[in-house]
Amino acid sequence: MTFSLPLAVFILLSGAYALYRRLTRISIADIPGPASDSFLLGNICELFQNQAGETDFRWQEEYGNVVRFKGSFGEDRLLISDPKALQYIYQTSGYNFPKQNDRKEISRFISGRGILWSDGDQHKRHRKVMLPGFGGPETKAFAPLFTAQASRLVSKWIDLISVTSDQSTVVDIPLWASRTALDAVGAAAFDYKFEALENAENPLRKAYENLFAGLFGSPTKASLFATELLQYIPINLISSLLQYFPSPRLERVRQTAQLATKIAKSLVDSKAEAAMQGKGNRDVMSLLVQANASENVKAQLNEEEVLAQMRTMILAGHETTANTLTWTLLELARNPDIQGKLRHEIRSMEKVVHERGEPEFTAADFDRMSYLNAVIKESLRYHPVALFTFREASKEDVLPLSKPITTLSGEIITELPIPKGQRIMSSICAYNRIKDIFGEDSHTFKPERWLNGDVKRATSIGVYGNLMTFSSGIRSCIGWRFAILELQAFLAELVNNFEFSLTLKATRLRREACLVMIPTVEGEVEKGSQLPLMVRVASREE
Numbered sequence: 001m002t003f004s005l006p007l008a009v010f011i012l013l014s015g016a017y018a019l020y021r022r023l024t025r026i027s028i029a030d031i032p033g034p035a036s037d038s039f040l041l042g043n044i045c046e047l048f049q050n051q052a053g054e055t056d057f058r059w060q061e062e063y064g065n066v067v068r069f070k071g072s073f074g075e076d077r078l079l080i081s082d083p084k085a086l087q088y089i090y091q092t093s094g095y096n097f098p099k100q101n102d103r104k105e106i107s108r109f110i111s112g113r114g115i116l117w118s119d120g121d122q123h124k125r126h127r128k129v130m131l132p133g134f135g136g137p138e139t140k141a142f143a144p145l146f147t148a149q150a151s152r153l154v155s156k157w158i159d160l161i162s163v164t165s166d167q168s169t170v171v172d173i174p175l176w177a178s179r180t181a182l183d184a185v186g187a188a189a190f191d192y193k194f195e196a197l198e199n200a201e202n203p204l205r206k207a208y209e210n211l212f213a214g215l216f217g218s219p220t221k222a223s224l225f226a227t228e229l230l231q232y233i234p235i236n237l238i239s240s241l242l243q244y245f246p247s248p249r250l251e252r253v254r255q256t257a258q259l260a261t262k263i264a265k266s267l268v269d270s271k272a273e274a275a276m277q278g279k280g281n282r283d284v285m286s287l288l289v290q291a292n293a294s295e296n297v298k299a300q301l302n303e304e305e306v307l308a309q310m311r312t313m314i315l316a317g318h319e320t321t322a323n324t325l326t327w328t329l330l331e332l333a334r335n336p337d338i339q340g341k342l343r344h345e346i347r348s349m350e351k352v353v354h355e356r357g358e359p360e361f362t363a364a365d366f367d368r369m370s371y372l373n374a375v376i377k378e379s380l381r382y383h384p385v386a387l388f389t390f391r392e393a394s395k396e397d398v399l400p401l402s403k404p405i406t407t408l409s410g411e412i413i414t415e416l417p418i419p420k421g422q423r424i425m426s427s428i429c430a431y432n433r434i435k436d437i438f439g440e441d442s443h444t445f446k447p448e449r450w451l452n453g454d455v456k457r458a459t460s461i462g463v464y465g466n467l468m469t470f471s472s473g474i475r476s477c478i479g480w481r482f483a484i485l486e487l488q489a490f491l492a493e494l495v496n497n498f499e500f501s502l503t504l505k506a507t508r509l510r511r512e513a514c515l516v517m518i519p520t521v522e523g524e525v526e527k528g529s530q531l532p533l534m535v536r537v538a539s540r541e542e
């Protein structure tokens, strides 16, 4: 009783505030969209409880690339996949569409006050310090390191297979992908060995295992409502709630944050000492420490920011790539012809490399493998692991549109006026399926589309392949080159050595949206990320 009265008052005030906000600004109510399921939660359950992308694709088919849907308390929101509107929001308008404050606070809770959390001038400073570590040449230099990581994974799987009678075994791909990707980001970004592949009990890996699934997976109505309420609460209060509210899910994130900060701190200390002895390295971490010691105040990050940057990179840099690799191997298992074609290309290139007298592929060899790159682009298009980004208009604005919209009152509009504070969900997954860009068969996994000239580029967007997978513009993914090279190296090693095929469980897969899109098995969603594939040593006879 003592708890429910303040809660009821709070919900009432939130509702009144939401109503006030709606009545006093430009309206987007005339834009077509689905009917609301309820006043309290609008269409939120439909969006977040279905399989990842399912609702986006259905709405896109029915209403086009700009959809008005209902958030909590009847608030009109936008789900956007229109190329020109996205280009405007992410590229042209600078910082006029910041992240939503409540989402930013969740980001701060998970990875601290780093680049993902910051906005405006603060973000400019963070990005300026970090960018030099992620350029083209800097990233290409990691090719041998990524190949070495991939070879270690190959050895581990060979060990597992060698004790079986038929030279094959079932491997839970995300578990291994995440261990290897954590090691890869440790080695390349921090010049540090996490040894997660060697040690399944590695505390950092254990801490991150199914962290997103635990926090955002299979959301109940109550948890979606609680997340919705955050937008009406002052930031300081959100911060205290996340920090102190008794909840096992939140407690898990707190403990992971503590552990990651402790490890980051010891790394910073050892890098600072190396820098003092003139042994400064070019890994991202060393650059951060050097920037921190710089006399140029504009280039400085304080200790809290440096530690947050490291936590951000561990998080953004390992689950994303690991899950993309996982989804790619699933598609190769589903499509043996694509897998065979890819293996053929890898082995042809391997011959060239050996004839050159070199032991392994270089970054240039990877770039020359057109089918490998087509498979990677198609996987990033079809299974973008970051499905949405959330933004808010900082002022009244007008979104340009690629295609006119016929409003509910019958007017045809070619641009869309929006009010200050308009909450926008950019649907990366829906943009990546637009038929005008990617072809009528955009809902089919088909790497060939990238080789046949089938992909149209009417509006230039994104940083890779005109895809939104790495977002776009001033806040686009800083690690995209890093991710591509890592995927190239891992796929070249794995597909050269192994054949992948489906298990019964792998035919019951769900695309689960929990910040990062992970595979779960129908009926076993509570177990978190799973993709059991049959792995056997690939024959050398073609």
Ligand code: HEM
Binding pocket: 115, 116, 127, 185, 189, 312, 313, 316, 317, 318, 320, 321, 324, 384, 385, 386, 389, 390, 468, 469, 470, 471, 474, 475, 476, 477, 478, 479, 480, 482, 483
């Ligand atoms: C397939 C792999 C990856 C995908 C799909 C991906 C996707 C994304 C997306 C969509 C964003 C924008 C988020 C937003 O605006 O809310 C982003 C930002 C970011 N990513 Fe990635 N990412 C990947 C790999 C990586 C890697 C390997 C690293 C680092 C080693 C990295 C570091 C970052 C950072 C630091 C940001 C924040 C950039 C900023 O705000 O300026 N990512 N990523």
